[in-house]
């Protein structure tokens with residue numbers, strides 16, 4: 001089977017999630033590398049970030065937030081306890097939350113942690129193609145927090161889509177997202193492949209972290225989950241496509257991509273540029 005946009009079913013028509021309803025408050029327990037990028041990306045699209053991960057404040061922030069992002073990119077024993085507490089609190093309070101599987105291909109401890117968090121029924125679990133392979137029990141060529149080349153070819157993409165579907169069959173209320181040159185989204189309605197973006201998005205840090213934050217924000221604003229995931233990934237990738245046209249160095253490309261987060265949403269035009277298909 002080939003992942004061909006022209007022979008597979010087109011995506012359902014998607015509504016514009018912007019401007020986000022109610023300036024959703026997103027509580028982030030995230031890594032120390034990209035924390036500022038994640039906070040600003042949320043502000044640029046009209047959400048309100050709060051970086052709060054202490055046990056003593058968990059209840060008070062879950063009383064206020066509209067959604068939570070749990071990113072396991074940088075860990076300590078205390079951070080692990082706090083992330084697990086946040087996951088249980090999200091489950092108990094029925095707060096939508098997104099788990100980002102940063103580094104699970106590199107560290108079995110992270111994969112075990114991700115499995116434990118997944119018992120609290122995340123709304124969305126995301127990672128790059130290699131991280132999602134590890135999480136779904138497939139072999140992976142990921143190194144550190146990066147995806148490996150061998151996990152990006154068409155055979156691997158088809159295999160991963162099927163493994164994600166098998167995982168979702170056991171946990172039907174969770175939607176899975178694997179990111180890379182082609183993104184795979186799976187929920188209990190099927191498998192979706194998304195094809196926006198440019199290579200340079202894999203070459204500055206935090207792009208996956210930002211996508212996790214954008215998914216959380218759109219869900220927290222009240223949009224359906226599958227739709228939110230497709231819209232968040234596609235929106236971010238289109239911001240990268242627009243930036244790529246004008247810039248050369250990666251630092252300028254990063255700046256322009258982030259700048260576009262607050263610009264592209266001003267009209268509906270970006271919705272017609274979404275490329276993807278449904279199996």
Ligand SMILES: Nc1ncnc2c1ncn2[C@@H]1O[C@H](COP(=O)(O)OP(=O)(O)OP(=O)(O)O)[C@@H](O)[C@H]1O
Nearest residue numbers: 128179180181197198199201202205206207208209
């Ligand atoms: N080669 C590529 N072509 C098109 N889009 C890409 C490419 N690489 C990454 N992207 C896009 O960039 C975003 C981040 O994906 P990626 O898989 O690089 O995340 P990640 O490895 O978790 O990143 P990070 O660890 O820096 O947070 C996604 O929206 C993805 O679609």
Ligand SMILES: Cc1ncsc1CCO
Nearest residue numbers: 031033073074102145206
């Ligand atoms: C580079 C890096 N290391 C841990 S988290 C992180 C940011 C990408 O998720």
Ligand SMILES: [Mg+2]
Nearest residue numbers: 102128208209
């Ligand atoms: Mg990542």
